[in-house]
Amino acid sequence: MPEETLLAFDYGAKKLGVALGNTLLKQARPLDLILEPTRDGRFARIEALLNTWQPERLVVGLALATDGSEQYASQHCRRFARQLEGRFGIPVVLVDERGSSVEAQKITGNAPDDAVAAAIILQRYFDAHS
Numbered sequence: 001m002p003e004e005t006l007l008a009f010d011y012g013a014k015k016l017g018v019a020l021g022n023t024l025l026k027q028a029r030p031l032d033l034i035l036e037p038t039r040d041g042r043f044a045r046i047e048a049l050l051n052t053w054q055p056e057r058l059v060v061g062l063a064l065a066t067d068g069s070e071q072y073a074s075q076h077c078r079r080f081a082r083q084l085e086g087r088f089g090i091p092v093v094l095v096d097e098r099g100s101s102v103e104a105q106k107i108t109g110n111a112p113d114d115a116v117a118a119a120i121i122l123q124r125y126f127d128a129h130s
Helices: 039-053 072-088 100-108 114-128
Strands: 005-011 016-022 029-034 057-062 092-096
Touching: 005 039, 005 072, 005 114, 016 039, 016 114, 029 039, 029 114, 039 072, 057 072, 057 114, 072 092, 092 114, 100 114
Parallel strands: 005 057, 057 092
Antiparallel strands: 005 016, 016 029
16 A cells, blocks of 8 residues: 555644644654634645645544534534545545543643644554554
8 A cells, every 4th residue: 555644633613733644654743733713714724734745635533422422513523524525635534533632631731732632633543544
């Protein structure tokens, strides 16, 4: 299987964490935190990242309830994933993000943790596809 570059997103209404990794090393790393207040601004920043990194696949964290059921935020994550795929034509995979923010907070303390959460989500993808 050829090497692929992946970008992952920890979707939030106000913040969007971004992580980077590839299928050769299978190691995710935090990349960026998007704080653009408008949807157009967010997608412009995403497009710039896509142009820079040229990913073959995108991963979006899917917010689920602690019991694994869908919740209100799940719909927003799914919508964001559909928008990415529709707008940029890059395949999108949804990955369970339960607990990723808590894990990220343990790593960052009081610092912004959204990009770290995105890296945790991407690492889960790599671990599940080893």
